[in-house]
Amino acid sequence: MRISELSRRSEVPIATIKYYLREGLLPPGRSTSATQAEYDETHLRRLRLVRALIGVRGLSVSATKEVLGAIGTHGGEQHQVLGLAVGARPTDDDAAEPAPAPGAAEVDALIRELGWEVSPHAPARAVLGETLETLRSLGEPIDRSTLLPYAELAERTAVLDLDQLRTSEDALEQAERALLLTVLLEPALLALRRLAQENESARRNG
Amino acid sequence: MRISELSRRSEVPIATIKYYLREGLLPPGRSTSATQAEYDETHLRRLRLVRALIGVRGLSVSATKEVLGAIGTHGGEQHQVLGLAVGARPTDDDAAEPAPAPGAAEVDALIRELGWEVSPHAPARAVLGETLETLRSLGEPIDRSTLLPYAELAERTAVLDLDQLRTSEDALEQAERALLLTVLLEPALLALRRLAQENESARRNG
DNA sequence: CATTGTTGGGTAGTGGCACTATCTATGTTA
DNA sequence: TAACATAGATAGTGCCACTACCCAACAATG
Numbered sequence: 001m002r003i004s005e006l007s008r009r010s011e012v013p014i015a016t017i018k019y020y021l022r023e024g025l026l027p028p029g030r031s032t033s034a035t036q037a038e039y040d041e042t043h044l045r046r047l048r049l050v051r052a053l054i055g056v057r058g059l060s061v062s063a064t065k066e067v068l069g070a071i072g073t074h075g076g077e078q079h080q081v082l083g084l085a086v087g088a089r090p091t092d093d094d095a096a097e098p099a100p101a102p103g104a105a106e107v108d109a110l111i112r113e114l115g116w117e118v119s120p121h122a123p124a125r126a127v128l129g130e131t132l133e134t135l136r137s138l139g140e141p142i143d144r145s146t147l148l149p150y151a152e153l154a155e156r157t158a159v160l161d162l163d164q165l166r167t168s169e170d171a172l173e174q175a176e177r178a179l180l181l182t183v184l185l186e187p188a189l190l191a192l193r194r195l196a197q198e199n200e201s202a203r204r205n206g
Numbered sequence: 207m208r209i210s211e212l213s214r215r216s217e218v219p220i221a222t223i224k225y226y227l228r229e230g231l232l233p234p235g236r237s238t239s240a241t242q243a244e245y246d247e248t249h250l251r252r253l254r255l256v257r258a259l260i261g262v263r264g265l266s267v268s269a270t271k272e273v274l275g276a277i278g279t280h281g282g283e284q285h286q287v288l289g290l291a292v293g294a295r296p297t298d299d300d301a302a303e304p305a306p307a308p309g310a311a312e313v314d315a316l317i318r319e320l321g322w323e324v325s326p327h328a329p330a331r332a333v334l335g336e337t338l339e340t341l342r343s344l345g346e347p348i349d350r351s352t353l354l355p356y357a358e359l360a361e362r363t364a365v366l367d368l369d370q371l372r373t374s375e376d377a378l379e380q381a382e383r384a385l386l387l388t389v390l391l392e393p394a395l396l397a398l399r400r401l402a403q404e405n406e407s408a409r410r411n412g
Numbered sequence: 413c414a415t416t417g418t419t420g421g422g423t424a425g426t427g428g429c430a431c432t433a434t435c436t437a438t439g440t441t442a
Numbered sequence: 443t444a445a446c447a448t449a450g451a452t453a454g455t456g457c458c459a460c461t462a463c464c465c466a467a468c469a470a471t472g
Contacts, residue, residue: 158402
């Protein structure tokens with residue numbers, strides 16, 4: 001298909017598609033001439049994925065590019081890929097801070113206590129540490145004994161997540177599935193927590 | 207204290223504090239003259255809270271204002287307050303869409319099945335519905351039986367959350383605590399899930 | 413083959429957001 | 443009295459995610 005059909009089927013303006021092409025979020029089509037290129041279903045699929053990551057999850061364009069790039073290169077290695085999106089928040093801090101990382105010690109201790117086997121460079125470690133540090137500075141410290149039951153629930157969530165992945169064959173498709181389930185499910189899980197909070201609050205207070 | 211001390215203690219530039227004052231994120235100080243105002247510890251506390259919501263959680267200024275406004279007016283009613291932040295994503299869609307809401311039926315069914323008692327207007331409903339709808343349109347549908355165990359884990363997370371709140375007295379402080387635990391803990395919970403995924407993945411595949 | 417329309421590729425413009433800088437009249441402090 | 447700080451207002455900045463426009467190829471149609 002040509003770009004106009006891609007635009008129509010994805011409901012993304014042509015100008016925006018061109019922008020994504022420039023930014024490398026979408027692989028270029030197969031050129032058939034100087035002013036013509038051919039796109040296929042994988043482009044459509046990828047475009048919809050991009051839109052979902054940006055629109056539903058709220059990732060920035062550059063964060064989306066990073067995540068998608070990781071899919072392309074690391075294809076099969078699920079857990080290497082998935083980590084990238086978690087640390088990416090719309091309001092991104094400066095890159096390159098090999099600083100001692102606040103709260104890292106507490107995070108290390110927690111992970112050791114849980115017996116988890118995770119990379120020392122996982123961005124999620126920094127996110128966790130930063131959050132704990134912030135809560136502490138606000139006078140609402142969350143200690144390890146408080147966090148532990150949360151971590152156990154996270155563990156069981158992860159089991160559910162991994163169970164969902166057991167059915168794919170193609171490596172690229174597998175990676176895309178993983179992305180959908182981890183990144184795109186995040187707002188849904190937070191929404192569920194919120195609804196559960198409201199319910200629990202109503203149950204306790206009437 | 208005056209604004210310069212507030213700035214120094216919070217490490218927020220004076221110009222930014224003035225900006226927050228204009229935007230209503232921070233209540234004005236007590237004016238002592240035409241060009242002088244007095245701020246106290248509550249201002250400092252609030253300012254740090256604002257910075258945490260914007261910086262750590264990535265809320266937009268307007269979303270932060272809404273959440274804080276809700277604290278002010280609804281003070282005690284926790285679960286009414288907490289919902290506001292969940293629906294707020296940095297990339298905000300148009301307001302005012304009384305549209306039939308995609309995937310609402312599925313969400314309703316799920317909530318009924320769980321026996322949860324939540325407001326029909328809870329923003330989290332829409333977020334959940336939208337996410338499910340998006341996943342469906344991407345060819346990766348999450349049906350109710352898949353979502354149910356996630357919801358049960360969310361329920362247990364909510365129990366932990368509410369347990370944390372049992373120790374405050376002051377209504378305003380209580381609301382602030384609630385905000386911290388729900389909104390600011392979100393990145394931490396997602397990070398825990400991510401770490402747990404990596405661990406589980408390593409455990410299964412070696 | 414001429415006309416009409418589309419495309420790739422490039423460049424420049426737009427609107428929103430979160431600040432940031434500057435100015436002025438008025439204060440306070442040393 | 444001189445040096446400095448402040449509230450309040452306005453204007454400017456840098457970034458981001460588009461969006462609009464232009465042009466020289468082409469393609470499709472009659």
